[in-house]
């Protein structure tokens with residue numbers, strides 16, 4: 543069963559052109575000119591229930607615009623979209639009861655009142671029965687260790703404390719899908735780890751589907767079985783992180799710790815004839831061998847282990863995901879080679895369509911002014 547079904551989704555914005563100088567400003571007054579910006583270009587993907595999927599891309603790639611369409615804040619310019627069986631910008635009241643949203647840079651809590659009062663207001667917004675609300679709140683408060691924070695005004699919370707409260711707020715109505723836009727931004731490693739563990743548990747125990755945008759690839763490594771990568775509004779990769787690493791990493795590293803480090807020349811001689819293998823000395827006891835995928839690890843390893851070198855430890859180094867992703871971003875979809883290599887969801891011809899925006903505030907992700915209206 544699909545939680546999210548997106549087909550040929552497009553979002554185009556019209557942005558007013560500003561002409562230069564006083565003359566230009568006067569002309570702008572009488573005849574406005576517009577540029578079209580296509581933030582999301584005919585993307586398609588399906589997310590089954592219970593999956594945790596990472597949605598990544600460089601600044602301006604179109605991640606937030608997609609999330610805003612998926613949560614009903616923006617109306618797509620064209621394409622088909624179903625989330626939890628609903629078209630998000632239609633049937634909004636029923637739709638928002640099934641989703642939770644956390645925008646890392648935007649709060650859904652009321653700044654000047656106590657955390658518990660914000661939770662109570664959200665209970666009313668989502669019409670959660672009091673007994674159910676109490677049970678759920680107790681469970682979430684215990685898991686995220688929020689007991690002491692409940693009576694504090696939100697403005698007095700640290701960023702890490704606020705993010706934990708935001709997560710509770712997004713889950714009070716027991717949504718089956720959780721949208722997280724940069725949930726760990728600016729947090730220290732302890733809080734990040736705590737939040738990742740919490741999300742894993744929620745997913746495991748309640749089967750909550752999670753779509754997560756982040757610039758922190760550790761979030762993806764810790765949580766996501768699947769990653770969708772966007773570049774300039776198009777999907778350039780949709781698959782597992784392991785496959786991404788396997789396809790894009792150029793080689794592997796083996797680090798050797800020696801009782802006594804052999805000279806670099808000797809190490810190089812050991813792997814002579816293995817094309818592309820290089821050695822670097824890391825410190826007085828360790829050296830690292832880099833080998834391209836074409837060279838068999840066991841062949842290279844046998845050469846060193848079979849020598850008289852005094853080896854104390856061997857580590858096969860993990861492929862560095864950050865580097866791989868940085869490299870893919872820098873080649874980008876502009877390079878057709880990179881796009882061809884990675885693309886599973888193709889883009890299609892651009893059409894000129896005017897912008898449509900719902901103008902309605904989503905209850906789950908309302909801005910502060912919007913919340914003022916709701917309350």
Ligand SMILES: Nc1ncnc2c1ncn2[C@@H]1O[C@H](COP(=O)(O)OP(=O)(O)OP(=O)(O)O)[C@@H](O)[C@H]1O
Nearest residue numbers: 555557579581599600601602603604605606607608
């Ligand atoms: N309301 C808007 N009006 C005009 N252009 C917009 C609007 N919202 C987004 N854009 C443009 O659409 C493109 C995609 O923006 P979006 O915020 O979706 O990117 P993003 O991947 O979320 O970036 P970031 O990681 O910086 O948040 C950008 O060029 C942005 O300037």
